[in-house]
Amino acid sequence: MxxxxxxxxxxxxxxxxxxxxxxxxxxxxxxxxxxxxxxxxxxxxxxxxxxxxxxxxxxxxxxxxxxxxxxxxxxxxxxxxxxxxxxxxxxxxxxxxxxxxxxxxxxxxxxxxxxxxxxxxxxxxxxxxxxxxxxxxxxxxxxxxxxxxxxxxxxxxxxxxxxxxRVDGPQHVAKVGPRTAMAIAIASVAVVLDTVGRRVRVGLGSVGPTPLRAREAERMISEAIDWSNLRAPPTDITRFGDLCAAAASPITDHRSTADYRRHAVGVIAARALERCLHR
Ligand SMILES: Cc1cc2nc3c(=O)[nH]c(=O)nc-3n(C[C@H](O)[C@H](O)[C@H](O)COP(=O)(O)OP(=O)(O)OC[C@H]3O[C@@H](n4cnc5c(N)ncnc54)[C@H](O)[C@@H]3O)c2cc1C
The missing domain is CATH 3.30.465.10 (Uridine Diphospho-n-acetylenolpyruvylglucosamine Reductase; domain 3)
Structure with a gap:
C-alpha cells in the first residue's frame, strides 16, 4: 500500500x-x-x-x-x-x-x-x-x-x-439509539430557533436516505410561536412532532422498523422544540 x-x-x-x-x-x-x-x-x-x-x-x-x-x-x-x-x-x-x-x-x-x-x-x-x-x-x-x-x-x-x-437563539439535538452510549442513531433531530429571523429550522437524521429538513413543520411552528416570550401552545408542539414524523422517509433494517423510526423522530422533535422554548 x-x-x-x-x-x-x-x-x-x-x-x-x-x-x-x-x-x-x-x-x-x-x-x-x-x-x-x-x-x-x-x-x-x-x-x-x-x-x-x-x-x-x-x-x-x-x-x-x-x-x-x-x-x-x-x-x-x-x-x-x-x-x-x-x-x-x-x-x-x-x-x-x-x-x-x-x-x-x-x-x-x-x-x-x-x-x-x-x-x-x-x-x-x-x-x-x-x-x-x-x-x-x-x-x-x-x-x-x-x-x-x-x-x-x-x-x-x-x-x-x-x-x-451563526443564528441567535436556542438549539437542541436529540438522538434515539438502542442504548445511550456507543450507539448508531435509529432517529435523530436538530431543532434550531432563529429568534432574529423568527424562524425554526429542523434537521432529521437516520429517517431517510440523506439528512432531511422538515419544512412544513418549520413553517407551521414558526407562525405558532409567540416570539416575544418563546412559548407555543402544547397542541402546536404536538402538531410539530407529527409534521416532522410525516417528513421522514425511513426504512426498516436490522436496527429498527420504519414505523418505529417515524414515531421516534416525531417524539424527539417535539421534545427538542420544548427544550428550546422552555429554556
Ligand atoms: C466504535 C465506533 C463508534 C462510532 N459512533 C458513532 C456515533 O455515535 N455517531 C456517528 O455519527 N458516527 C459514529 N462512528 C463513525 C465515525 O466515528 C464518524 O463517522 C467519524 O466522524 C468519522 O471521522 P474520521 O475522521 O474517523 O473519518 P475516516 O474514517 O478517516 O474517513 C471516513 C470517510 O470520509 C472520507 N474523508 C475523511 N476526511 C475527508 C476529507 N477531509 N475530505 C474528503 N473525504 C474525507 C474518507 O475517505 C472516508 O471515506 C463510530 C465509529 C466507531 C468505530
Whole structure:
C-alpha cells in the first residue's frame, strides 16, 4: 500500500493527482472499520491528519469556520457556547477514543444518514468547502449528501472546511439509539430557533436516505410561536412532532422498523422544540 502524508493542502491535492483512486484518511474511525471488514482494500491512502489547512476553528460573530479535521473532542471543548447543538451531538458520538480521533470531515465524507453531526449541519444551513485541482466550491450540506453513503465529492477533491452561518437563539439535538452510549442513531433531530429571523429550522437524521429538513413543520411552528416570550401552545408542539414524523422517509433494517423510526423522530422533535422554548 502506498501512503502519502502531506502537510498542506497543495501537496494533499498533488498526492491525489499522483495517486488516482487513493482513499482519504482522517481519523480512520470509519475507513479502518471498512478495511477490517474487508469492504475496502485501498492500494493507496492519502493521510490528511497533518494537513494544516484542514485544521483549526475560526469563530466570528457571523460564521463558524471549522477545519475538516476538527474532532468531536475539539467540538465539545471549544464550541459548547458558539454551537451548543453541535457540541451536544458530539458528546453522543462513540466513546472518548472515537471522539478524539473522529472528525467532522470524516462524518461528512462517510455520508451516512446516521451521521450525528448532519441533522445540525442541515438545520444550520451549513456548507462544505470542497477543494480540488481546479479550485474550491461551496456546497450546502443538504445537497452534499446525495444518498446513503454517497456524496457530491468529486475525484481529486477534499473536504477542506465546514462553514456554518451563526443564528441567535436556542438549539437542541436529540438522538434515539438502542442504548445511550456507543450507539448508531435509529432517529435523530436538530431543532434550531432563529429568534432574529423568527424562524425554526429542523434537521432529521437516520429517517431517510440523506439528512432531511422538515419544512412544513418549520413553517407551521414558526407562525405558532409567540416570539416575544418563546412559548407555543402544547397542541402546536404536538402538531410539530407529527409534521416532522410525516417528513421522514425511513426504512426498516436490522436496527429498527420504519414505523418505529417515524414515531421516534416525531417524539424527539417535539421534545427538542420544548427544550428550546422552555429554556
Ligand atoms: C466504535 C465506533 C463508534 C462510532 N459512533 C458513532 C456515533 O455515535 N455517531 C456517528 O455519527 N458516527 C459514529 N462512528 C463513525 C465515525 O466515528 C464518524 O463517522 C467519524 O466522524 C468519522 O471521522 P474520521 O475522521 O474517523 O473519518 P475516516 O474514517 O478517516 O474517513 C471516513 C470517510 O470520509 C472520507 N474523508 C475523511 N476526511 C475527508 C476529507 N477531509 N475530505 C474528503 N473525504 C474525507 C474518507 O475517505 C472516508 O471515506 C463510530 C465509529 C466507531 C468505530
Amino acid at each position: 502506498t501512503i502519502a502524508r502531506p502537510t498542506d493542502l497543495p501537496s494533499a491535492l498533488d498526492a491525489l493527482t499522483a495517486l488516482p483512486g487513493a482513499h482519504l484518511l482522517a481519523g480512520g474511525t470509519d475507513l479502518q472499520v471498512e478495511v477490517n471488514l474487508g469492504h475496502r482494500r485501498p492500494e493507496a491512502v492519502v493521510a490528511l491528519r497533518r494537513v494544516v489547512d484542514l485544521q483549526g476553528i475560526d469563530i466570528t460573530p457571523d460564521t463558524l469556520d471549522l477545519g475538516a479535521l476538527t474532532t468531536y473532542a475539539q467540538v465539545e471543548a471549544e464550541l459548547a457556547e458558539a454551537a451548543p447543538g453541535l457540541a451536544t451531538a458530539a458528546r453522543t458520538v462513540g466513546s472518548p477514543q472515537i471522539r478524539n480521533a473522529g472528525t467532522i470531515g470524516g462524518n461528512l465524507g462517510t455520508g451516512s444518514p446516521a451521521g450525528d453531526t448532519l441533522p445540525w449541519l442541515v438545520a444550520m444551513d451549513a456548507s462544505v468547502r470542497l477543494s480540488g485541482p481546479d479550485g474550491s466550491r461551496d456546497v450546502p450540506v443538504e445537497s452534499f449528501v446525495t444518498g446513503p453513503k454517497r456524496t457530491d465529492l468529486a475525484p481529486g477533491e477534499v473536504i477542506h472546511r465546514v462553514l456554518v452561518p
